[in-house]
Amino acid sequence: xxxxxxxxxxxxxxxxxxxxxxxxxxxxxxxxxxxxxxxxxxxxxxxxxxxxxxxxxxxxxxxxxxxxxxxxxxxxxxxxxxxxxxxxxxxxxxxxxxxxxxxxxxxxxxxxxxxxxxxxxxxxxxxxxxxxxxxxxxxxxxxxxxxxxxxxxxxxxxxxxxxxxx
Numbered sequence: 001x002x003x004x005x006x007x008x009x010x011x012x013x014x015x016x017x018x019x020x021x022x023x024x025x026x027x028x029x030x031x032x033x034x035x036x037x038x039x040x041x042x043x044x045x046x047x048x049x050x051x052x053x054x055x056x057x058x059x060x061x062x063x064x065x066x067x068x069x070x071x072x073x074x075x076x077x078x079x080x081x082x083x084x085x086x087x088x089x090x091x092x093x094x095x096x097x098x099x100x101x102x103x104x105x106x107x108x109x110x111x112x113x114x115x116x117x118x119x120x121x122x123x124x125x126x127x128x129x130x131x132x133x134x135x136x137x138x139x140x141x142x143x144x145x146x147x148x149x150x151x152x153x154x155x156x157x158x159x160x161x162x163x164x165x166x
Contacts, residue, residue, distance in 0.1 A: 004030060011042065011069065015114050018044035023140075024110075025049040034125040043117050045072060045110040050145050053077055053107040053134035060122040061102035067091055070115030074098055075152060077105035081136040081161035089117070105134055109152050136161045 010028065018026040024046040031039050045051075053075075056063070065074060071090035078084055087098045088111070100106050108117075138144040147166035155161075 006030075006042070011044070011116055014042060014044045015046075015069075015116065018046050018049075019113075023049060025051075031123065034123070036123045036125075039119070039121045039123045039125055041119050042068070043119055045108065045115050045117065046113060047110050047115075048149070049110055050140055050149060051108045052140055053081075053105055053137045054128045055103055055105045055132050055134075056121075056126075056128070057103050057132050058126075059102055062121065063100045064097060064120040065089065065100070065108070066097040066118040066120075067095075068116045068118050070110065070112035072108055072110045072115050072117060074100065075107045075109065075155055076100070077107075077134065077161070079105065081105075081134065083155045083157050083159045083161075085157055086155065107137070107152060109149070111153075134161075138164075138166075 014026055014028050018024060026044050028042040029039070030041060055061070067089035068091065071088060071092070073086055073088045075083060076085040087095070089095050089098060133139070138148050144164055144166055151162060151166050
């Protein structure tokens with residue numbers, strides 16, 4: 001099996017695909033299949049993409065995120081929706097990587113066009129279970145998402161998720 005070489009052209013194409021996607025994000029899996037024991041992927045995320053706060057409620061539910069282009073924030077929450085931490089990753093600032101512990105409520109928000117992360121997590125791939133999406137955050141496609149995203153872009157530790165209409 002050939003070892004994949006990822007160059008800037010691959011990542012530019014991935015960014016263009018994310019920009020053209022209704023969800024404003026696109027991933028490039030490097031793992032050979034969804035059952036692989038280690039999931040490795042590039043994830044292009046444009047400003048405005050909504051990654052609903054969620055958790056991976058299992059012992060191996062950690063995620064390592066590394067900024068390769070642009071800037072994004074990882075926002076961590078309590079069970080009740082209080083922001084506990086906010087980490088902004090960007091190659092331009094030198095803050096490059098953060099590992100999210102298992103069972104931690106979190107969201108990711110993109111700040112710049114062309115933002116890209118490299119993500120590593122333990123497999124196999126499992127979609128987020130419905131009960132592991134934050135009940136205090138709107139569902140993807142909900143009309144309240146834009147207002148929630150505006151709040152999320154500025155949320156800082158100690159802030160409580162506002163009640164609708166955000």
